[in-house]
Amino acid sequence: MPSLHRLTLSLALVLAGGTLHATSVAAAEGQSAAAIPYAQIEQLRADRDWLAALSLIERHLNLHRDDARLYRLRVLTLADIGARDRARTLYLARPEAFSAEQAASLNAAGLARRIVWSKLYAVDEATRLEEARAADAAIDAYRADLARSGTPEPASLAYDRLIVLNRLGRHQEVADEFRRLENSGHPVPGYALGAVGDSLLTLRRPDEAALALERAVQADPEDPDLPIQLGYAQLERERYDLALPLLRGLVDARAPWPRAPGARRGYENWPRYDAETNYALARAFGEDLPGAQAMIEPLAAIGPNNADLQATLGSIYMFRGWPSRALERFSIASTLDERNVEARIGQVETLSTLQRYDLARPIHDQLLARYPNEAHVRSMDRSWDMRRGWQARVYAAGGRNRDGGGASPLGNRDREYGVEVATPLIDDRWRLLARSGRRWADFQGDRSVAQRNEVGLGYAYDRLDAQLYLGRDRDGLGGTAIAVGAGWRIDDRFALRARVSRNDAAASLQARASDITGDLYEIGADYRPSERTAVSASLQHWRYDDGNDRDQLSLALDQRLLSRPHLLINGLASVGSGRGSRDDAPYFNPSRDASAEFGIRLDHLAWRRYDRHFRQRLTLSSGAYWQQDYGTAWVPSLRYEHEWQFALGRVLSYGLNWSRPVYDGQREERLGFDAEFRWGE
Incomplete structure (x- = not known):
């Protein structure tokens, strides 16, 4: 009988809930738009109390679903709290409720959010570029709408598209568009110059890449990745005299365990990790292989389940003439993270050196099929053809x-x-x-x-x-x-x-x-x-x-x-x-x-x-x-x-x-x- 009791109680609660909801809706049908507290909502927004404002908006929007002002406040508040892709989707459902200025802002913010998503690491390889393709399609659709209406494109759209094109591996288009913008008197802002520098490096134009990345670092000195990109551009220019001090300076400037005020212990500093591993690789490229090995081996011992560390150590072992030891590290890295392209390229290189092309071929073919535009994969394929x-x-x-x-x-x-x-x-x-x-x-x-x-x-x-x-x-x-x-x-x-x-x-x-x-x-x-x-x-x-x-x-x-x-x-x-x-x-x-x-x-x-x-x-x-x-x-x-x-x-x-x-x-x-x-x- 206890189960029957629980069922009876649950049914009573459902019926009571249904009755209360119906009663509140029926009562709301008699409310007028004048009862909507627009002033209170606007004040909450002015006080940046976004969640309270959104809660009040949703409560009244359930009662007045056709209210354009409430709908507009809802979309703008979502954009303010960072849900910009959702805000753009809702805007596109009722564009007539928004001014031209609001429409342009929502489109730009929504597309920017898609671009950010395209830069994140995908859950699996099959969807690695899905967000970038979606962002590119959204930009194309937006540009078509602007062309039909005769509205000029906002300048930020061209800058944002550079990031998407870079993510899609369309590096020559990035270089061409960057040059067009610069020559037409529209200098590319700092936030997009990192993507430009990456594409120029992929195209093997390190001198141009270094100039772009220097501007990017000046525009955003707090970005932890830009100085590392600049360091690699200097390496590819053979300017080790600039690259090594730059990367060493990043290591010295980033404490391994920084402490927040009042904290009893420090926290993990991943920018320090990035600086240290990349500085070690730069030392390896500069013929200081024992020094690079001495930096990476302790880190790999601390974090044996870190795929990037294992792959980096494999590269150093390969440079030192130890292909069997390198293969072991690359295999560990590939097991830990099958998306680690460098580890799988390392497997192909080491297996080829060890004269096991039968084992290297499946990995080589899979990399070519999945990453045909990846610069390092193309380089691996050239080496493969040369050896064989x-x-x-x-x-x-x-x-x-x-x-x-x-x-x-x-x-x-x-x-x-x-x-x-x-x-x-x-x-x-x-x-x-x-x-x-x-x-x-x-x-x-x-x-x-x-x-x-x-x-x-x-x-x-x-x-x-x-x-x-x-x-x-x-x-x-x-x-x-x-x-x-x-x-x-x-x-x-x-x-x-x-x-x-x-x-x-x-x-x-x-x-x-x-x-x-x-x-x-x-x-x-x-x-x-x-x-x-x-x-x-x-x-x-x-x-x-x-x-x-x-x-x-x-x-x-x-x-x-x-x-x-x-x-x-x-x-x-x-x-x-x-x-x-x-x-x-x-x-x-x-x-x-x-x-x-x-x-x-x-x-x-x-x-x-x-x-x-x-x-x-x-x-x-x-x-x-x-x-x-x-x-x-x-x-x-x-x-x-x-x-x-x-x-x-x-x-x-x-x-x-x-x-x-x-x-x-x-x-x-x-x-x-x-x-x-x-x-x-």
Whole structure:
């Protein structure tokens, strides 16, 4: 029976409510418009007591639904409390109740609200741009109405549309409209210049973007995002001298845990977080990778569920040469937030570096389908095509040796040139290979020439890469040439390699002048703990046709000494030792020899604009060379080179070499030149 009691009570309350509502409506039918307290409502609005005013308006509007003045007060009050899209919707339902000035204000405020919504992060990717499209459609409809009525467009409409176009990825339209407004004497106000700067950066026009963003910062110095945008514009202009102090200043100016007056503890300061993470990335771009890592790792430890932090740390690990560690961070970020585009781009880049195109392709294709106009996605796709497409190398080199008395294994003059080609990837693993080269050297008037054509097959998947080449010299000396090489990546730091080559193309031309060829067996190991250190070791065994066996052991170190945004200085060191089994070979073949060399390399980035750059490198070294029966001599060397990158995967480099080596106790002077053009990775 209790349930019946509850049902009876509920029914009684409903009936009572219905009776009371009907009674109040019936009583209201007799009220006149004079009973509506317009003065009280206007006073509440003047006192900015919006909720009390709105409550009074709604109460009387229920009784007088056709009252135009009440309806107008309702719409204006909604606009005043921030419900501007709703206010505009209600205005459009009864536009005759409003003055032209009120109509213009409501339209502008409502459209501005839609624009703000278009900048917010969508709940899912399918609706990411829905609000921006809705705002664009509303602006177009409003402009059409104004055109039909002959009413001039308010100036703010063009400025607001810049924001919408930026959000929609129509960056060229933003740039064109911005220039039109500026040239027609309508300078764009500060609130829209952030969108303009973003579009100009996307169009790779950083100089113009920096000017626009400087104006935006001046107009709204309290906006926490604008200085960061300006910092990136300066980075893309290669003005690290402006960008790094700017971003560091933001970090210093924003306390991590600011306190409100009287508060016992501070609160989270997200503008400080934005400043700190972006400053760390700027340091990474400026070659200070250890410093960037030291900033981000503690933050990621504090907030392990922050997708942006995980993606940022992944980028830094990738810059440092740790693709496996980077992939782990990018995968975590993508799991935490599948909308994080940078994390998914990072997955594609790291998986490609790790030679797992089969895993990278679904992510790559999904990104292209969902974000075809996103600048970073387009850049990822260009890199994808470059890695997987045609690969080629054209090279030439030559030199001249003086004062050596004919002992030089390189001859008095020498030349080398050739071409190497690889097809696009087949089934994510295979490439067809081909190469052709010719080299010659003059030995006291006699020329030794080797010209070879080869075809091959390349395989690269996960940790393993391997190549097989088959070829033959034009003169048939040595018969069929076969070369097999393989490499195994142990982890991000260690790698092993091995090669076996019958009738090897790099065998001594001096030996070839006596119709002697050589086979090569080589093993090696590489250790690269970071981008700042590289150690390599190799052991070679040469087996010549004349019965001579020659062994060579070498160890090399390349260590970063100084890192600046446009200058890298590396220290170089190498040691080597060799021995030959024959003392009477008709070519340079020391019974025992050893060397130790130390040097320095200066790598100066003279100019860069996105994928294009010009670098110059200067390498100086000197070392001791010891040869059995001939003693020790100091050997200096110098190299200067240029590198031009015309586009991603299009690189031309050339350089001059000078050295004073010693062979069989005879010192000579060598001057050499080399050049190559690389197409692809």
